[in-house]
Amino acid sequence: MPNLDKSLVADLPIFEGMNPDDLSDIIREAQSIRYPKGSSVFQQDEEANSFFILLHGHLRVMKVTPDGQQVVVRFVAPGEIFGIAMAMGRKTYPATALAVVDSVALVWSAAAWPRLVAKHPSLAVNTIQTVGSRLQDAHTRVVEMSTEQVERRVAHALLRLAQQAGRKGEDGIKIDFPISRQDVAEMTGTTLHTVSRLLSAWEDQGLVESGRQRISIRNPHKLFMLAEAPSH
Numbered sequence: 001m002p003n004l005d006k007s008l009v010a011d012l013p014i015f016e017g018m019n020p021d022d023l024s025d026i027i028r029e030a031q032s033i034r035y036p037k038g039s040s041v042f043q044q045d046e047e048a049n050s051f052f053i054l055l056h057g058h059l060r061v062m063k064v065t066p067d068g069q070q071v072v073v074r075f076v077a078p079g080e081i082f083g084i085a086m087a088m089g090r091k092t093y094p095a096t097a098l099a100v101v102d103s104v105a106l107v108w109s110a111a112a113w114p115r116l117v118a119k120h121p122s123l124a125v126n127t128i129q130t131v132g133s134r135l136q137d138a139h140t141r142v143v144e145m146s147t148e149q150v151e152r153r154v155a156h157a158l159l160r161l162a163q164q165a166g167r168k169g170e171d172g173i174k175i176d177f178p179i180s181r182q183d184v185a186e187m188t189g190t191t192l193h194t195v196s197r198l199l200s201a202w203e204d205q206g207l208v209e210s211g212r213q214r215i216s217i218r219n220p221h222k223l224f225m226l227a228e229a230p231s232h
Contacts, residue, residue, distance in 0.1 A: 006020060006023055006024060006027065008055065009023070009027065009053065009055075009106070010023060012053065012079045013079070013126060013129075013130065014053065014081045014123070014126045014127065014130065015122075015123075015126070016122070016126055017122045017125075017126075018120065018122050018123070022120050022122075025119070025120070026116060026120060026123065027106070029108055029109070029112050029116070030053075030106040030107060030108050031106070031107050032055070032104060032105070032106055032107075033104070033105055033107050034102070034103070034104050035057070035059075035099040035102070035103045035104070035105065036099065036102055037099055037100065037101050037102050037103075038098065038099065039098070039099050040096060040097065040098050040099075041059060041083070041097040041098070041099065041103075041105065042083055042093045042096065042097055043093065043096050044062075044063060044064060044092075044093060044094065044095050044096045045092050045093065046092060046093050047091065047092055048083065048085035048086055048090060048091060048092055048093050048110055049109065049110050049111075050083060050107050050108060050109060050110055051081065051082075051083045051084045051085075051086065051087075051107075051108050051110055051113060052081070052082050052083045052105040052106065052107050052108075053079070053080070053081050053082075053105060053106045054076050054077065054078050054079065054080050054082065054103060054104075054105050055078060055079075055104045055105060055106060056078055056102075056103060056104040057078065057099055057100075057101045057102055057103025057104060057177075058075055058076065058077060058078075058099075058100045058101055058103065058165065058176075058177035059075065059076040059082070059097045059098060059099055059100065059103060060072060060075055060076075060097070060098050060100050060183065061073040061074050061075070061076060061082070061095050061096070061097050062095060062096050062097075062098065062186070063094065063095040063096070064096075070186060071186050071187075071189075072183050072186040072187045073095050074134070074137070074187075075100070075161065075164065075165065075177070075179075076097065077164050077165050080130075081127060081130055082097065083097065084127060084130075084131070085110070086110045086113045086114075087113065087124075087127050087128075087131065088131065100177050100178050100179075101177055101178065137160075141187075144156055144188075145188075145189045150188065150190045150194055150198070151198060151226065152226065152227050152228075152229065153188040153189070153190070154184060154188050154190070154194075154195060154198050154199075155223050155224075155226045155227035156227045157184055157187045157188050158175070158184070158208070158215065158217060158223065159217070159220070159223060159224060159227055161175045161179065161215075162175055162217050162220065165177055166217070169216070171209060171216055171218055172208075172209070172216050172217050172218035172219065172220065173216065173217045173220055174214070174215075174216040175214070175215050175216070175217075178213035178214065179213060179214070179215055180213050181195045181196050181199065181210070182195075184199075184215075199215070202223070205222075206218055206219055207219045207222050207223050207226070208223070
């Protein structure tokens with residue numbers, strides 16, 4: 001993709017430490033693809049033929065467990081590399097990625113991966129750091145699921161989303177993409193009823209404001225204190 005402005009991606013963590021010629025070499029092999037809201041970028045267990053960097057929009061990554069339960073694994077924000085199954089030694093995608101708003105991604109053929117990382121070792125190093133960071137997040141969530149009461153889990157999930165995609169406004173920090181109470185329930189291993197009850201209580205206390213597919217954190221400090229409160 002020779003006509004992409006390199007300045008759009010030069011500062012992304014995945015390209016850290018790379019000189020302009022190397023960056024041009026990598027980008028030349030990509031194509032830019034639009035994914036309308038609600039469309040799937042790839043499906044769980046589909047053959048992993050591509051890897052991606054999100055330029056614009058947001059994606060929801062979901063996994064269906066063997067017993068049919070749907071779990072929201074995470075959300076992908078602009079600038080993130082995703083769909084890197086081949087970097088983890090997989091031939092298929094471990095989850096499904098859906099566009100929650102109109103989105104644009106750079107797409108490379110998975111077949112190019114071995115050659116690109118051989119030629120540009122910093123791409124491999126930066127990808128390993130990204131995978132390591134996501135593994136750390138996954139471990140944190142496993143510990144939360146195992147040891148924390150649901151109120152703290154939900155508070156932690158909202159704070160993480162605000163950190164990833166928060167936009168400051170007059171009424172606090174708005175999570176800057178459509179997110180439903182069901183999404184929060186699937187992220188935290190609880191029920192829609194429980195999330196609705198908690199958010200309603202927190203709204204009454206002035207901690208959050210929520211509506212149809214939107215959540216704002218009105219008092220981040222109080223929510224943080226709630227998330228970090230010792231378990232009883």
